[in-house]
């Protein structure tokens with residue numbers, strides 16, 4: 596099965612590029628910039644990746660990205676990840692980044708976007724892997740800051756596929772960001788949002804109604820609202836589900852308890868993704884394999900899920916046809 600899943604052309608739609616920072620690269624970049632890390636070794640860093648919930652992960656995640664200081668670090672981060680993705684049989688990636696987490700550390704938006712997009716071009720040249728960039732707003736910071744960030748992104752709009760919404764979900768409903776999402780829409784940007792991971796099903800509805808998103812990141816808690824499930828099914832709204840992330844952040848107790856079989860039974864448009872592969876036990880291939888092991892899914896189910904991702908991607912129709 597591993598060989599089959601590896602060869603299956605996969606697209607990854609839910610990936611935080613800062614969450615691909617493996618401890619080995621973290622140590623290299625720390626050395627380059629003479630930064631003191633809170634870990635004595637790569638092994639000690641890995642051992643610290645034990646989380647109780649989303650917030651306890653986010654604390655470690657924001658700490659880790661402190662080694663990203665300039666264009667070169669964003670380039671190294673993205674190229675390192677895209678090479679691993681290519682080796683796992685990933686043919687297209689939509690990578691999110693969190694500009695506010697870097698702007699607040701004094702790293703300019705131009706450096707972030709230049710480094711990431713230079714790596715994306717090089718990866719396409721080297722390995723034929725295509726990729727798009729998604730700019731995410733941090734929902735645990737103010738809507739005003741998100742508006743400023745969108746304004747700063749004006750010179751780079753042609754390099755963005757969409758805007759997203761991430762970070763601590765609880766008590767940060769999507770509606771707070773209605774204005775910035777409306778402006779993004781005016782600018783011609785597609786919209787997605789994390790919803791229904793730790794937050795309630797209501798946040799999924801709110802993201803659909805008030806942010807006009809075309810995809811939901813996670814969305815696993817939609818099952819708590821049958822009318823919402825019906826709407827998601829009828830509108831074929833893709834859910835970018837991240838099973839290993841859900842286990843590591845204790846959204847579910849273990850893979851056996853994951854609601855993916857019910858989501859599939861409900862006729863929803865599902866995709867499998869890694870979220871933060873350096874922190875949650877592996878990339879998109881490991882997530883496919885974990886589903887095979889937990890649910891006994893056969894090849895046909897994975898063919899459908901991989902096709903869902905390609906159909907749901909921000910791709911021009913020519914590239915989509917090549918990938919299907």
Ligand code: ES4
Nearest residue numbers: 611761762763789870871
């Ligand atoms: C994130 Cl809400 C969430 N989940 C996983 N990774 C993240 N990175 C930023 N926000």
Ligand code: ZN
Nearest residue numbers: 761789812870
């Ligand atoms: Zn995520």
